[in-house]
Amino acid sequence: MVRVGLLGCGIVGSAVARLLHARKEELTLALGGEPIEVVGVAVRNPWKKRDVPIPPHLFTTDALSLVRREDVEVVVELIGGIEPARTLILAALKEGKPVVTANKELLSTLGREILDEAEAKGVDFFFEAAVGGGIPLIRPLKEHLAGERVRRVVGIVNGTTNYILTRMSEEGLSFSEALAEAERLGYTERDPTADVEGFDAAAKAAILASIAFNARVVAGDVYREGITGITPDDIAFARRLGYAVKLLAIAEETDGGISARVHPAMVPLSHPLAAVSGSYNAVFVQGESVGNLMFYGRGAGGEPTAISVLGDLVQAARNLRLGGRGMGCTCYYEKRVLPSREMDSQFYLLLQVVDRPGVLAKIAGAFGENQVSIKSVWQEGTGERARLVLVTHRAREGAFQATLEALRGLDVVLKVESVMRVEGEE
């Protein structure tokens, strides 16, 4: 049998333990007749009551000893966070033991150290569950697209914010009402900051960008805006214009380098991502040869995430027994990560303006001077309620910010009511 040391027995860890038991027959067949067995579980509190089919004597608080135990052949790390996960994973790899993890924080910050160690030892290090929960993403990007040039990856990778935006859109709820509902339903962490401010999505964007473009991108490189400022008005206006509002994780390669960012954006309702609602996740991949691909499913939750862990575990165990190795680190190149002012987007803009002849000329002038090209513009209302709606062609973030500055200085512009990026159109 293949002997597994399990680190962590929380929501995902206990689902892995239960499924290893419940799906024993399928998993054994996938391994050519050899069963996978959990031979030890490291937890903080071994006396806590847990709904897992693992005898109490296998629980321990001494994670490091479990990792180093001679009979442990594969380590599954589901503690999360930086430490002690980092130390434990490095210890396992140093001993030549393959590691399966769902740890996006560690990967998106100190991934290089871990992946270098795995390479040095020639050991499998798999992390399908780190992005997109139960959705296969990492392996398809690395293996299926090994011969592809990926241009762009655009994902809805945080279920909590997608649930909140969906509820705001469907029911006209405010951000705080929708957040409260998500909290009631248990869709949020105790502190929802990492979700609603886009930190969780930024970590995933860094991982996706690194794999898609074969270069290292860390969470700190990712430009980030959350959804706390989105109003029901923004969403209603977007819908009237034919857009849904989504929190997107975007990774693009341009001539100047890699653009990696997380922000709310208006997505055309005809785009496949616009229909991804509730707590679902989806990642849209554009490749030079393959065209558009989309991967859709449950981005969180114990059982879906555990399925990804089991898939990795089967591959690691097969490689242990049959020889062979999964694709390791694919960050072959050093590439520049663009600062936000060099990133490209389309922009939507809602301006409260003075209603008199010549206003549009002044406003269009501010765009022209900054080399931002207007795609469409129209007036809503008249007199004191006159507003201009503008959508630009793709433009540099820096140029757009300069335009915004210039607009704010115009006497005909009473107020910049709303600004949002538009993605998935050009």
Place this chain on the structure above:
Amino acid sequence: MVRVGLLGCGIVGSAVARLLHARKEELTLALGGEPIEVVGVAVRNPWKKRDVPIPPHLFTTDALSLVRREDVEVVVELIGGIEPARTLILAALKEGKPVVTANKELLSTLGREILDEAEAKGVDFFFEAAVGGGIPLIRPLKEHLAGERVRRVVGIVNGTTNYILTRMSEEGLSFSEALAEAERLGYTERDPTADVEGFDAAAKAAILASIAFNARVVAGDVYREGITGITPDDIAFARRLGYAVKLLAIAEETDGGISARVHPAMVPLSHPLAAVSGSYNAVFVQGESVGNLMFYGRGAGGEPTAISVLGDLVQAARNLRLGGRGMGCTCYYEKRVLPSREMDSQFYLLLQVVDRPGVLAKIAGAFGENQVSIKSVWQEGTGERARLVLVTHRAREGAFQATLEALRGLDVVLKVESVMRVEGEE
């Protein structure tokens, strides 16, 4: 270098040859520094002008000798059809050479013979490109979901018919108008029968069912109806009721066995498959633990399909060099494939009826006697234009056909105007 013998140099074969050249750097990195080289190409006419970066002297008509040539390490079969593909693949496997193919006809009919040979020799046999063109499906189903129990697979797996249905839906075209348009755009084979009658989709349904349920299903097991009978009226009516009409390939596991079928169906507009339009393909997978997954992309075309071939080729080449083996045959079980009368569906029914009291009671009686439960029913129009629209709960096909027979015998039913299955709702 890893030496490849390429069999066939048509649309997919030539795209593979071009991409092996254009993506040499990426592919070499994925193989740890070793390039992949085409050392021979077997074609019917070696003098034909082809846009591929392969020197003329590498072309041959003697496919079998190429397969057996000592320096050929991997065989890529892109001829299609049963013979000579079958003989060539078996010859390669017998020599212990891994094979990559896109051959759905062969797999869905004589797959067992091929897979048994690959197992006997312990050699990789990969066929990601056989279903869904550039979409990763086979590997995710086998590897990512190794620990999952798949309940149902529902796919739009034929781009030609999806294009036709999309045009009928968007523009109100008739079937023959939309088919003519698809032919003009080169979206069809010379003889469109395999597409519009559902044979192509049935072959793919057989492959998906075999992998999803770990049991052998062949194309002949798949119940099949094409789209030639679909009218613009059917589509307009479906839309009014909140459905899109799609040609679906469905594989389900129930207590009695495996249900595998291809037929047009009404899909709720809120279902992710309803938004899959034009020549796109998508496969929706429902698993016990992972919930809903969907894979979306280009289901045909030289370059997308070639990307799947390259992904397989990289895996086969890595396994050659590093040891190890991909998941082979996963048809572990013998399972019963249900005859069509034992399959379950929801049904939509449009009846022209006499408009007088007591009619509904008679009609409802015919359903009740056959154990088919009505989910919703309403009347459209009055007097001579009176029609009843009914949607059932999930029911046995056999019971529904008996109901239909009974309805046709009722004097109050003037005509059964339209019958269609409904999928994706319950």
